Amino acid sequence: MLRRQIIQITLPLALTFKIRGSQAQSSFKEWIFDNDNEVSDYKIHRSGSPVIISTFLGDATWFNGKNDGYFMTIHPLAGAKKFTIEALIRPDGGNFEQRWLHLESQDDLSAPPGLSDTRILYEIRVIGSYWYPDAFIHGAGYRQALRQPDRLWPTGQWHHVAQTYDGSTYRSYVNGTLQCLADVAFTPQGAGRCAVGVRLNKVNFFHGAIRSVRFSRYASDPSQFALLKHLRG
Template sequence: MVLLQIAMKFSLLLTIPCVAFLFACTSTVPSITPNNNVALWQVNSLETIAGAKVSISGDPELVKSGQDQVVRFDGDGDRLLVDANPLGDAQEFTIEIFFNPADAYPNNLEPRFFHIEAEDKPNRRITIELRLNDKKQWYLDAYIKSETSQFTLIDPNKVHPIGQWAHAAVTYKNGEFVSYVNGVRELTGQVEYLPIAAHAKTSIGARMNQVHWFNGDIAWVKITPAALPPEAFTLTK
């Protein structure tokens, strides 16, 4: 009986720190459930994305990347226009995108490869863009605009290699706009985001008005109606 009591006490001592450890590890990462309306856009079709209709400009291609199928843009007129606004009426959000940019310097120095905007309300928009240099490098450019303010997150010193898969993310909450590359926080700024119209569309591969074309591959875009910490990002293809 004494041995049994000792064993039970020992088991309890082991259980308490283990539970505390698990709580500590998970408490910093928000729980993502279907009720959060997370939108995962697999960019692997030229007809629909996440059930939304896609209109094509140019000749984007479906190509294999490992076990996955992705869309390749040639930087010369290729674009997907998705008939959906994945942000909806979110007051805070995270946009993640997984992509592999090609060396398009000097032809395409400023590819705008993700752009949400309503045609009749151009003063509200968000774009995720790249800037290329002559050293086979790129740096991120993220932009929010509304009727009341606008802000660009960009630093030409924060460069990354061309020709490699990369993860970019932006978050917004309570006026704070933050950019990340490969899970590392890069820049932050203050801006007032106002929800983009529900009937807005999303341009992938170019700016909405069909300029500044992207050359490279895009695998997926993920939109979460919460400002996630980088530990909660999806950093793989």
């Protein structure tokens, strides 16, 4: 097993969660945040006190929007030329600007986290009892946000979100419905680290629950979204 350097943040506790999919050569990785303590190759370090809750989807992690977050020393899409990120999330309102997923390329893990120019973000914007997604990719020669503020979704409910890149076009979806798209000259990102429920430098905390996140090294059509079927039953 490869030795991985521990992220340089004050992290009070390490947990393990179920991770489906094989190692670096797998076409997908699925992270299920149910805290059943199965052995995995990636330790999750905890900030704050995220809570495991029971839902109709299965157990999930709830983040308080103040100081809860998970941190891992892996960029699950490092080297991918195409990708799909899917997740089952339940935004519960709170601050306008929230980041629930932050992937960052960083060769030097002793460098301050969250400041790399090469990153993939998944964010939300909250307006009263509604929200909309904000997907973002940034690297050498490209920078693109996908957001549609006039397409709002209710808080307090479970939703499937996805962002995809097929080699030329970057797309954002909610519950299988296209929100917006843009042509991007994306290039593969390198190894690094990630945060769930917060930005890597511990700002813009997410208020809500996350059941699972799936990373695929190909661009899925909405009919192929693996996690959406769980929401639709």
